[in-house]
Amino acid sequence: MSPNGGTLGTRQIVFDGLWHNNPVFRQILGICSTLAVTNLVLNTLVMCAALTLVLSASCLTVSLLRRFTPRNIRMMVQTLVIAFYVIIVDTSLKGYWPDMSTALGPYVGLIITNCIIMGRCEAFAGTNEPVPAMIDGFFNGLGYSILLLAIALPRELLGMGSILGFPMPYFSTVWDKWIIMVMPPGAFFTLAVIIWVCRAIKPREETAA
Amino acid sequence: MNISSQLWLAAVTCFAAIFTNNILLMYFLGLCPFTSVSREVKTAFGLGVAVVFVMTCTAMLNWLAFRYILAPLNLEFFRFIMFIIIIAAFVQFVEMVIDRYSPKLYHALGIFLPLITVNCAILGASLFMVIRDYTFIVTVGYGFGSGIGWLLAILAMAGIRQRLAHARIPRGLDGPGITLIIAGLMALAFIGFTGVLG
Numbered sequence: 001m002s003p004n005g006g007t008l009g010t011r012q013i014v015f016d017g018l019w020h021n022n023p024v025f026r027q028i029l030g031i032c033s034t035l036a037v038t039n040l041v042l043n044t045l046v047m048c049a050a051l052t053l054v055l056s057a058s059c060l061t062v063s064l065l066r067r068f069t070p071r072n073i074r075m076m077v078q079t080l081v082i083a084f085y086v087i088i089v090d091t092s093l094k095g096y097w098p099d100m101s102t103a104l105g106p107y108v109g110l111i112i113t114n115c116i117i118m119g120r121c122e123a124f125a126g127t128n129e130p131v132p133a134m135i136d137g138f139f140n141g142l143g144y145s146i147l148l149l150a151i152a153l154p155r156e157l158l159g160m161g162s163i164l165g166f167p168m169p170y171f172s173t174v175w176d177k178w179i180i181m182v183m184p185p186g187a188f189f190t191l192a193v194i195i196w197v198c199r200a201i202k203p204r205e206e207t208a209a
Numbered sequence: 210m211n212i213s214s215q216l217w218l219a220a221v222t223c224f225a226a227i228f229t230n231n232i233l234l235m236y237f238l239g240l241c242p243f244t245s246v247s248r249e250v251k252t253a254f255g256l257g258v259a260v261v262f263v264m265t266c267t268a269m270l271n272w273l274a275f276r277y278i279l280a281p282l283n284l285e286f287f288r289f290i291m292f293i294i295i296i297a298a299f300v301q302f303v304e305m306v307i308d309r310y311s312p313k314l315y316h317a318l319g320i321f322l323p324l325i326t327v328n329c330a331i332l333g334a335s336l337f338m339v340i341r342d343y344t345f346i347v348t349v350g351y352g353f354g355s356g357i358g359w360l361l362a363i364l365a366m367a368g369i370r371q372r373l374a375h376a377r378i379p380r381g382l383d384g385p386g387i388t389l390i391i392a393g394l395m396a397l398a399f400i401g402f403t404g405v406l407g
Contacts, residue, residue: 035237083290091286106336109289113329115241183400184235188393192386199381 013136018143034114034148035191037107039182041164044152046100050093050108052141054085055117059125059137061085066126078121079112086111116144151190155181212346219350222343226354228402232330233362234395236337239330243363244388246324253367257360259321261353263303264334267296268352271335272345285339292335300326330359366391 034051037043061081062069069077090108094101101108111117120140125133157163159182161172180186232238239260247253271292279285304322307315325331334355338348369391378387 031237031240035240079293080290083293086289087286090289106333106340109336110238110329110333112289112293113332180397183396184237185393185396185400187237188389188396192382192389192393195386195389196379196381199386 010132010135013132014139016136016139018139018146031191034107034144035151035187036184037104038148038152038187038190039155039159040103041149041152041156043100043103044148046093046097047104047107048141048145048148050089051111051114051117052138052145054082054089054111055120055141056134056137057085058082058117059120060130060134062121062125063128063130063133074126075118075122078118082117082121083112116140147194150194151187155186155190159183159186215344215346219347222347223350223354223357224405226351227358227361228399228405231358231362231396231399232334232355233359234392234399236333238333239328239359242324242328243366243392244385247363247366247370247388250364250367250371252321253363254360255317256321256324257356257363259318259325260328260330260359261356263296263300263322263325264331264356264359265349265352266303267292267299267331268334268338268348268355269345270295270299272338272343272348275339276345288336288339292332296331296335297326330355362392362395365395 034044034047037047058078058081062078065077065081086109089111090101093104093108120137124136128136153163157168157171158175158178159180161175161177162168178186181190226232230236233240233243242256246256271288274291274295275285275288279288279291300322304315307318307322334352338351343351366388370388373387373391382390
């Protein structure tokens, strides 16, 4: 399943990242560190941007370093590379947008342990040229972001009656706010429904997890 | 603050970390192993116990490292790397000690220990402790409580999933989907504990 060799077309990489191998509903990876911020669309956007940035940059770096990295310490190198970018993102967020930094709490730092990044570095970037590796990282991040936005939109709309903080016509007036949607259980339910829908659209033989 | 009020605060924090602020059901940390290792009660219990142990110890170690190494040097931004290294080193160390002195325990827990290094709940607990500015005693309570809360959640989930083995579930929902729905219901139940203790 994991592509190897450097001859994979860009189109293929893009489509794989967005749909075929979508990290969340195909592999149920890396939802831990991001599900918590999906109660507001704005927080989700910032978090996804941070993740996509870290993912593409680390894929690029890991790919550039792949010839110089001894095989047995590659995990350590990858972790340090990821941590390096996470620190950059975290400090700049703290410096330029302190409110958002407080709202996201520890979750920006937790990008380090996000399995997707490690997974892409290990499965793709470690064996491919830098540019495809970066494209792969970027579109995996994008596929992940689209899915999280799909969770965040209904949660904020149903739970607060707004999107991005702007009150929506029907939902802010007539609709009785469904508070449970902005609370943690709402995230579980919404994600489950989305996984259900995605798997129903494209049934595929499941590999036992 | 004197010692007895600290202890009381630690107990309250511990209780809150188990129930109302359950690290798994309220903060979504450690969700990957939660969905993949919750098929059997026995393995879930093994992993859970390992998490309790590692989480308590690394929370303490990370508190000490943050307070006495990073804070005086103004290197707070360095905490991510520091915490990860401490967690990885600690897990490795425990693995070697267990392997040397108790092969039986090693067989029971051994396979779970490497998994724990990448468990975001462990790092998450340490990051929360920094953000919330806990004192050392409270940190111990928090680390232990978070671990127990995680154990409780994965144990309950494994028990429920064993019962589900014979249930008829829509095909697309089978596996992770139904696990998430159960987790949502459990989260609803845990929210019910809100307000039990101050």
